Amino acid sequence: MPRALIIGGGVAGPATALFLRRAGWEVEIFEAAAEPDAYAGLFLNVATNGLAVLEQLGLRDRLVAQGHPAPEMVMWSSTGKQLGIVPNGPVREPGRGGVVVRRSILHSVLREAALAAGIPFTFGTRLEQIEESGATVRATFADGRSTTGDVLIGADGVGSRTRRHIDPDAPEPRFSRLVGLGGFARVPGLAPTPGAQHMVFGRRSFFGYLVREDAEVYWFANVTTKEGDRADLRTISGEEWLARLRDLHADDPHPVPQILAHTAGDLRGYPIEDLPRVPHWSRGRVVAIGDAVHAISPSAGQGASLALEDSITLARCLRDAEATTAFAEYQRLRQPRAEAVVRYAEAINKQKRVTGSRLGIAIRDAMLPVFLRRARDDTRNDWLYNHHVTWNERTLESGR
Numbered sequence: 127m128p129r130a131l132i133i134g135g136g137v138a139g140p141a142t143a144l145f146l147r148r149a150g151w152e153v154e155i156f157e158a159a160a161e162p163d164a165y166a167g168l169f170l171n172v173a174t175n176g177l178a179v180l181e182q183l184g185l186r187d188r189l190v191a192q193g194h195p196a197p198e199m200v201m202w203s204s205t206g207k208q209l210g211i212v213p214n215g216p217v218r219e220p221g222r223g224g225v226v227v228r229r230s231i232l233h234s235v236l237r238e239a240a241l242a243a244g245i246p247f248t249f250g251t252r253l254e255q256i257e258e259s260g261a262t263v264r265a266t267f268a269d270g271r272s273t274t275g276d277v278l279i280g281a282d283g284v285g286s287r288t289r290r291h292i293d294p295d296a297p298e299p300r301f302s303r304l305v306g307l308g309g310f311a312r313v314p315g316l317a318p319t320p321g322a323q324h325m326v327f328g329r330r331s332f333f334g335y336l337v338r339e340d341a342e343v344y345w346f347a348n349v350t351t352k353e354g355d356r357a358d359l360r361t362i363s364g365e366e367w368l369a370r371l372r373d374l375h376a377d378d379p380h381p382v383p384q385i386l387a388h389t390a391g392d393l394r395g396y397p398i399e400d401l402p403r404v405p406h407w408s409r410g411r412v413v414a415i416g417d418a419v420h421a422i423s424p425s426a427g428q429g430a431s432l433a434l435e436d437s438i439t440l441a442r443c444l445r446d447a448e449a450t451t452a453f454a455e456y457q458r459l460r461q462p463r464a465e466a467v468v469r470y471a472e473a474i475n476k477q478k479r480v481t482g483s484r485l486g487i488a489i490r491d492a493m494l495p496v497f498l499r500r501a502r503d504d505t506r507n508d509w510l511y512n513h514h515v516t517w518n519e520r521t522l523e524s525g526r
């Protein structure tokens with residue numbers, strides 16, 4: 127039985143492991159984090175294309191049951207005027223909208239499925255070195271342990287060690303000049319927002335929120351900063367971030383200031399980054415997937431869904447062909463779409479960046495309704511969601 131070493135236990139890692147197991151592979155997952163982190167990454171949107179992959183793993187309903195279905199995004203100006211309603215899924219198909227879920231829940235649904243399938247999943251194993259020799263690849267971890275397999279799959283996220291092994295000259299992530307922050311709150315009297323997320327183009331920062339049926343508020347902010355501020359992000363404490371956000375959003379419409387007033391706990395500001403183009407996705411017996419090769423800003427709500435699409439595609443290719451052919455076919459099938467979605471997310475970031483000038487904000491607030499007015503019926507973004515990768519379809523004519 128061929129053996130795959132999977133580096134990273136986020137989204138792409140366990141999903142690939144589950145599909146490969148179905149194809150008859152022996153798989154093992156190695157995760158750098160010491161333990162599951164309930165706070166990591168806050169929450170995210172799993173779009174209908176990502177849900178379609180989870181469906182094929184029999185995990186869709188388990189995820190949706192714990193999430194907040196949000197087929198629509200309601201857009202607001204800094205003065206509290208509704209700018210428009212944008213579908214979070216294919217136009218006029220609310221039944222195929224996205225679901226917002228804590229990132230830790232998506233991780234645990236996938237991890238538990240992997241464990242239930244008998245796939246070893248080890249925390250605290252940070253990949254340090256990759257060596258190839260003949261038909262095998264060896265992974266060595268920070269704790270000195272090492273293991274070999276027929277292939278190594280790097281699902282190790284935006285800071286991927288695997289990407290650098292594949293190509294030492296691979297591009298580094300690009301900073302969007304937006305800092306992502308978010309949290310959870312309970313605001314007395316704030317009604318649930320069934321079926322929707324709300325997005326506010328604030329005067330000095332972008333803000334999004336939803337209120338679950340159980341009254342828990344999920345919120346995030348995207349703060350515009352300067353390129354040079356990226357290095358300083360880690361030195362800013364949670365309390366300082368909260369104070370800054372309360373100030374930045376003080377003049378924004380209800381319930382933005384109220385949500386921030388009722389937020390407590392540790393906030394972390396993370397740089398929103400992407401990888402617009404990574405030329406080489408594999409070398410020899412090593413391949414990279416998910417954020418490792420096409421990190422995407424959260425603005426498109428597609429990061430986890432693209433990672434899931436990669437997983438099923440790569441596993442299908444490895445089912446149907448030997449490694450080198452499979453990796454080339456996987457990149458051929460995935461790269462154009464992934465790059466197009468990264469570009470789409472960056473176009474949204476342009477709208478989110480706040481110039482700071484009153485005139486700039488006035489122009490933005492005047493233009494956005496024009497763009498958003500017909501968004502509800504505009505099918506131009508349906509390509510994002512109407513992408514289906516089917517497990518039973520063969521990828522290569524030759525077969526294996």
Ligand SMILES: Cc1cc2nc3c(=O)[nH]c(=O)nc-3n(C[C@H](O)[C@H](O)[C@H](O)COP(=O)(O)OP(=O)(O)OC[C@H]3O[C@@H](n4cnc5c(N)ncnc54)[C@H](O)[C@@H]3O)c2cc1C
Nearest residue numbers: 134136137138158167170252253282283416417424429433
């Ligand atoms: C901190 C953070 C917050 C995010 N927040 C959002 C959000 O709010 N909304 C949204 O849409 N998207 C968000 N994203 C992006 C989204 O989660 C990703 O697009 C999606 O998870 C991609 O899945 P992945 O499996 O490729 O990478 P990830 O889910 O990032 O998983 C990579 C895994 O690899 C592990 N790893 C890294 N290096 C090593 C190593 N050397 N050895 C072993 N393991 C390693 C990491 O610990 C991690 O568990 C966030 C990402 C991060 C990192």
